[in-house]
Amino acid sequence: MDYIEIYKEEFELVRSRLGPARLKHSLGVAETAQQLAEKYGADPAEAYLAGICHDIAKELPRAEQLALLQKSPLADDAEILQHKQLWHAPAGAVLLAELQEHYPRLNEAVQGACLWHTLGRPAMTLLESLVFVADLIEPGRDFPDLPPIRQAVWQDLTSGICACMQGVIGFLESEGNFVHPLAYEAWAYYKKGQ
Ligand SMILES: [Fe+2]
Numbered sequence: 001m002d003y004i005e006i007y008k009e010e011f012e013l014v015r016s017r018l019g020p021a022r023l024k025h026s027l028g029v030a031e032t033a034q035q036l037a038e039k040y041g042a043d044p045a046e047a048y049l050a051g052i053c054h055d056i057a058k059e060l061p062r063a064e065q066l067a068l069l070q071k072s073p074l075a076d077d078a079e080i081l082q083h084k085q086l087w088h089a090p091a092g093a094v095l096l097a098e099l100q101e102h103y104p105r106l107n108e109a110v111q112g113a114c115l116w117h118t119l120g121r122p123a124m125t126l127l128e129s130l131v132f133v134a135d136l137i138e139p140g141r142d143f144p145d146l147p148p149i150r151q152a153v154w155q156d157l158t159s160g161i162c163a164c165m166q167g168v169i170g171f172l173e174s175e176g177n178f179v180h181p182l183a184y185e186a187w188a189y190y191k192k193g194q
């Protein structure tokens with residue numbers, strides 16, 4: 001199935017907002033999410049679309065990201081406000097919701113996958129989980145701990161989510177960077193479920 005043909009219009013929305021490198025990443029996430037959906041029983045087409053859209057706000061000017069974030073349910077989260085790298089996920093979800101009027105396939109499920117793709121959260125939907133892990137393991141990614149993380153994702157989704165969270169949080173901690181409390185909460189949730 002040629003998903004890029006099915007979602008031509010939505011892809012244009014993303015293509016006009018992202019440079020070539022991030023567009024390639026988005027296509028990698030889309031294909032990975034679609035393949036994972038086939039394995040784990042989600043809708044492959046919807047997973048592909050969510051993958052395409054997950055970083056739609058990442059290259060918008062900061063002021064635009066902030067204006068969108070202020071309309072998000074996470075607008076009152078002081079820690080998100082303080083950390084600009086966390087803005088694009090809630091901002092993207094709001095942007096997708098605004099576009100939904102003319103592009104009805106950008107539905108709440110797709111918006112949710114965009115909203116939670118960076119932090120994760122406890123009890124993600126299947127679609128949210130697939131985009132969360134696909135963002136980290138898509139073919140364009142390369143870092144030393146990636147092979148076992150990829151393997152975990154394809155073996156068992158919960159273990160895979162844990163491995164992704166451990167990888168991301170461990171990396172942020174080792175660099176002395178901020179980790180949002182929700183990311184720790186989500187990790188604890190999935191560790192218990194393993
Ligand atoms: Fe992102």
Ligand SMILES: [Fe+2]
Nearest residue numbers: 025054055135
């Ligand atoms: Fe991404």
